[in-house]
Amino acid sequence: MSKSKFLLFSLCLFLLIGCDSNPYAKGELVYKNMCASCHMDDGSGLGGNIPSLKNKALYQDIGLLTCTITKGRINLENRSLAMPAFDQLSDIDLANLINFLNHQFGDDKQYLPNNVSNLKKACNE
Ligand code: HEC
Numbered sequence: 484m485s486k487s488k489f490l491l492f493s494l495c496l497f498l499l500i501g502c503d504s505n506p507y508a509k510g511e512l513v514y515k516n517m518c519a520s521c522h523m524d525d526g527s528g529l530g531g532n533i534p535s536l537k538n539k540a541l542y543q544d545i546g547l548l549t550c551t552i553t554k555g556r557i558n559l560e561n562r563s564l565a566m567p568a569f570d571q572l573s574d575i576d577l578a579n580l581i582n583f584l585n586h587q588f589g590d591d592k593q594y595l596p597n598n599v600s601n602l603k604k605a606c607n608e
Contacts, residue, residue: 514584549581552569553569554570
C-alpha cells in the first residue's frame, strides 16, 4: 500500500470509529448515570413510588419538562418521594438528555441546546 493510500485508509478508519452512529448516545449516558437508578433503564419507574417516563403528556410541554429536571419535584402527598434537582447539568447535557427522553419515551421531537438555555431561564420567572 502506498503511503497516501495508507493515510487515506487511516483517516477513513478514524472517521468510522470517531463518529457516533447513535445521536442519542450522549443523552442516554446522562440518563443511565443520573436517572435510571430511580426511573429504571427502560423508564418504567417503580410501582406507585417512582413514575414511569413513557408517553407522558409532559413531552408536549418541553418547558415544564426542563423545569422538572432542573428544579426537581416533591410529591405533595408523600414528601419522602422526591425527585432531586439536577441544576448542575450543562446546557448540552440537558439538551442531549431531553432529546433522548423524547426519542426513547416520547414523540421524538428534537430540541437544540440554545433552546434549552432559554427554557432553563424561564424556570426562574
Ligand atoms: C432519587 C430518585 C430520582 C431520580 C434520581 C430521578 N427522579 Fe425523576 N422523579 C422521581 C420522583 C419520586 C418523581 C415524582 C415526584 C412527584 O410525585 O411529584 C419523579 C418525577 C419525574 C418526572 C415527572 C413525571 C410525571 O409523571 O410527571 C420526570 C419527567 C422525571 N422525574 C425525570 C427524571 C430525569 C430526566 C431524571 C434524571 C436527570 C430523574 N427524573 C431522576 C424520582 C427520581
